[in-house]
Amino acid sequence: MVQPSPFVVNMGPQHPSTHGVLRLRLVLDGESVLDIEAVLGYLHSSKEKLQETHTYLQTIPVTDRMDYLSSMTNNLGCALAIEKLAGIPVPDRATYIRVIMSELQRIASHCAALGFFFNDMGAWHSPLMYFLQQREKVLDIFEMVCGARLTYNYIRPGGVSQDLPPEFYPVVTKFLDELPRTLDEMEQYLWDNEIVRSRTVNIGVLPRELAINSSVTGPVLRGSGVKWDIRKADPYCFFDRFDFNVPVGEKGDCFDRFMVRLYELRESIKILRQAMEQLPPGPWRSEVPVIFRPQAGDAYGHIESPRGELGYYLVSDGSVSPWRFHVRAPSFINLTALREMVIGHKLADVAVIVGSLDVVMGEVDR
């Protein structure tokens, strides 16, 4: 009689489903996962130490590269923290432009997250390509505004680096008019799909109390039923002037997290329409010297990035560079909950659960 015994299988760091260089050490009994350990650090490039040698303006391009799928929100969090530390004012037009960029970025990032989520599930590239087609339109808009498709370096302390071009308004309005129909089509063919349901419902359940205690944030926390969105709870950049809802799941399984992201796309469209309407004329940045010395002290600025609460803890010693530059990366801290979500499921569910967490290794490892 053959007696099976648990054995260790290594998943990653090079693996199509781990969303980057994430290494997972799985202890398996047949196909059931007994234990999982995430081994990190394969993309660690000491960005936090690097920032200690940069001036405050030079810290912005490095933040682009942490969560590289949503650079605008990275820049925004860093700029808000620096402005808090140094007391830099921001003109209204710049704030509205920041809101527009951050919500366009949320659309692009969620399109990528959802597309790859279905890719990991085995739907291969069909839904991925439909989602990426919408993401491409957003990347074209960003290229029109600041010249870059992935790492923008656009939102700087004091405002934004340049004003919106004249063709911005018609292009974005056309995009916002066409996007809801595409989202309706995606929802129609994915929501009630039997395979999607059987692979995501009741998979990777994260109970509400554990989610709060594990410091998870973003769609993962909201999928577990906690209505906590920093845009509503601690509004920054005039988010309290916009009328939008915060979608919340019930059970905390992969399906709820997918649903939260899909509905957040629709809410972003609402916010964008209102922001475009309310956009005032005026300067797009305030007069900030290229090299400045904030007063000694510390500041913590946080925003709602597409992956969760992105926080920047900056310590200044009165010189041109930060003394300490710490990034509270949402993907990194969301991985705390991975073990509880995976244990008890099968090997095939691991890729789906990691996909529903939506980790970007650039900000996990920094």
Add this chain to the structure above:
Amino acid sequence: MTRSFTGDEFAAAIRRSFPGAVIQSERDAVVVQREAVRDICFYLRDNPELQFDFLSSVTATDYVDYFEVVYHLFSIAHNHSAVLKAWAEGRTNPWVPSVVAVWKGADLQEREMWDLLGVRCEGHPNLKRIMMWEGYPGHPLRKDFLEFDHRTFQAALQPTES
């Protein structure tokens, strides 16, 4: 809007149950005795008026003579926030109590504090390096980690168990 506790308000809230624990209160934060950190954190989480159920971030800063550990706390229930700090004197063996038992979210962040800054979190169930590999010489985010010694680095590149 999240209401942030000022240093004085937060110090008063902590002093009600831990009279001697507060060392100083800054404008936005409170510095407490490091031995009392875990008990204070249990109190902050479980007291129904404070109910700091969400630990946003725990990290440390190297101030050359000492290390300062900063806890950014939020309450999802009451929508208020506060900042708690603790000092670890000296550079040879700085330590603070681990708060993993209070908030599980501190798990990976405390491992990162140990790995990159060398601040031990006493009571952490799995204090291993997280970004660098076991056997890496030194703690990279420290202010005295500046010299890149090729020989030490080559020695550290030898394969270790992982």
